[in-house]
Amino acid sequence: MNRSVTHPTILTTAALGVDRVLDTVGLYCPIPIVRTGEAIRGMERGQRLEILSDDRVILIDLPAWCRAHGHEYEGASEEEGVWRLRVRKAGRGTA
Amino acid sequence: MSGAIAPPGRRIKGIGLISGGLDSTLAARVLLEQGIDVVGLHFSTGFCMNDHRRALARPDEDPKRMRNEGLRAGADLGIPIEVLDAGEAYLRMVLKPRHGYGRFANPCIDCRIFMIHGAADYMREHGGDFVFTGEVLGQRPMSQHMQSLKLIEKECGIEGFLLRPLSAQHLPETEVERRGWVDRGGLLGISGRSRKEQMALSERWNLSDFPQPSGGCCFLADENFARRFHDKRTHADPTSIRKEEMILLKVGRHFRLAPGVKIIVARDASENEFLSRYEAEGWRFEALDCGSPITIVEGDPDEEMRRLIASITARYSDRRGQPLVEVAARHQGREERLTVPPVADAALEAWRL
Numbered sequence: 001m002n003r004s005v006t007h008p009t010i011l012t013t014a015a016l017g018v019d020r021v022l023d024t025v026g027l028y029c030p031i032p033i034v035r036t037g038e039a040i041r042g043m044e045r046g047q048r049l050e051i052l053s054d055d056r057v058i059l060i061d062l063p064a065w066c067r068a069h070g071h072e073y074e075g076a077s078e079e080e081g082v083w084r085l086r087v088r089k090a091g092r093g094t095a
Numbered sequence: 096m097s098g099a100i101a102p103p104g105r106r107i108k109g110i111g112l113i114s115g116g117l118d119s120t121l122a123a124r125v126l127l128e129q130g131i132d133v134v135g136l137h138f139s140t141g142f143c144m145n146d147h148r149r150a151l152a153r154p155d156e157d158p159k160r161m162r163n164e165g166l167r168a169g170a171d172l173g174i175p176i177e178v179l180d181a182g183e184a185y186l187r188m189v190l191k192p193r194h195g196y197g198r199f200a201n202p203c204i205d206c207r208i209f210m211i212h213g214a215a216d217y218m219r220e221h222g223g224d225f226v227f228t229g230e231v232l233g234q235r236p237m238s239q240h241m242q243s244l245k246l247i248e249k250e251c252g253i254e255g256f257l258l259r260p261l262s263a264q265h266l267p268e269t270e271v272e273r274r275g276w277v278d279r280g281g282l283l284g285i286s287g288r289s290r291k292e293q294m295a296l297s298e299r300w301n302l303s304d305f306p307q308p309s310g311g312c313c314f315l316a317d318e319n320f321a322r323r324f325h326d327k328r329t330h331a332d333p334t335s336i337r338k339e340e341m342i343l344l345k346v347g348r349h350f351r352l353a354p355g356v357k358i359i360v361a362r363d364a365s366e367n368e369f370l371s372r373y374e375a376e377g378w379r380f381e382a383l384d385c386g387s388p389i390t391i392v393e394g395d396p397d398e399e400m401r402r403l404i405a406s407i408t409a410r411y412s413d414r415r416g417q418p419l420v421e422v423a424a425r426h427q428g429r430e431e432r433l434t435v436p437p438v439a440d441a442a443l444e445a446w447r448l
Contacts, residue, residue, distance in 0.1 A: 028150045030139045030163050034180045057149045060162050068169030068176045
């Protein structure tokens with residue numbers, strides 16, 4: 001049994017001005033946050049991550065997660081029920 | 096804050112289990128007072144009532160009840176919070192706990208062991224000097240009396256390196272205290288179910304935004320969920336039960352119509368939306384041309400059973416007052432239509448879980 005999902009058109013990271021795109025469409029929070037932590041751990045400070053999610057709860061969780069870790073939350077935009085959220089890695093050295 | 100120092104001159108780091116409740120928040124705060132670096136771990140188990148409420152995302156929900164309390168606590172305390180997926184291993188533990196269940200479906204001792212093990216693994220992989228929890232001696236009947244606290248520590252394989260800052264004064268001195276990494280004098284001596292001391296500390300440290308501690312937040316400790324959970328274990332091979340089946344135990348009204356057939360009837364639009372997001376393999380029922388719950392079926396109902404399921408679906412539709420209701424039954428791309436009377440309420444109780 002899987003959640004039915006509709007993905008938006010995924011652009012390349014260069015076209016989006018980010019270093020990595022993480023697709024969590026179909027996953028309920030906090031699992032997108034788990035995946036965000038895993039993704040950002042492998043990135044360099046100053047790099048940007050874009051997260052795709054169709055769970056609007058991420059609009060609450062991601063800014064809180066960024067505050068806790070010291071990363072910079074750069075905002076979100078929505079297209080056909082899928083949010084694109086951006087994080088710039090700064091952090092205190094864990095994720 | 097001076098900053099606790101471990102040889103050879105680096106700062107001490109504690110890895111804590113942070114649910115976001117008052118006790119785990121205070122435990123972290125006690126250590127921060129001593130200048131210890133703290134990293135919080137917040138496990139996503141799949142059985143958290145708050146996460147389920149968030150997944151349903153009802154439009155009238157209080158925004159405060161939509162947040163992840165672990166992340167909120169981390170942001171308030173200024174500590175990083177790692178959210179970890181407890182995943183398949185946690186489900187297997189829940190279905191066959193070595194230390195058994197509490198009053199309902201709560202395997203509290205095994206759950207603590209699972210999470211503290213996870214914290215110890217995290218500590219080995221990412222660095223850290225000890226693990227801490229917000230456990231309070233005597234607060235919970237199954238997992239927080241002296242014997243179980245000792246058992247949990249022993250089974251986790253980190254004897255001497257597991258600190259319970261809120262009850263430390265009642266517990267044997269740990270290696271962490273003996274080595275001077277943590278000042279035992281700055282730890283607390285709280286015990287029992289009264290939360291007076293915790294409330295006083297929350298005022299002192301201006302920690303007012305925590306969730307109210309009165310209600311449980313774990314489905315496994317909920318009587319209604321436990322009834323469905325144990326029914327599931329009875330009617331399926333526990334080793335083959337999937338996480339998705341557990342998720343469905345949280346939603347809707349459940350009726351077991353036969354040993355091999357169970358149905359789930361959504362209770363409102365949010366649950367309809369929740370169920371419609373899944374691609375279930377089995378039959379789905381829905382009354383036509385009216386407000387209707389989605390009914391999903393586990394098992395393979397015969398024709399007579401499908402008529403019964405249609406009647407139950409009709410009973411919870413907006414046309415329940417009418418003598419006959421048309422219901423669509425869909426399965427693997429085909430649809431059959433059944434015109435049935437809504438079932439009588441009295442008949443339902445024999446099947447309800």
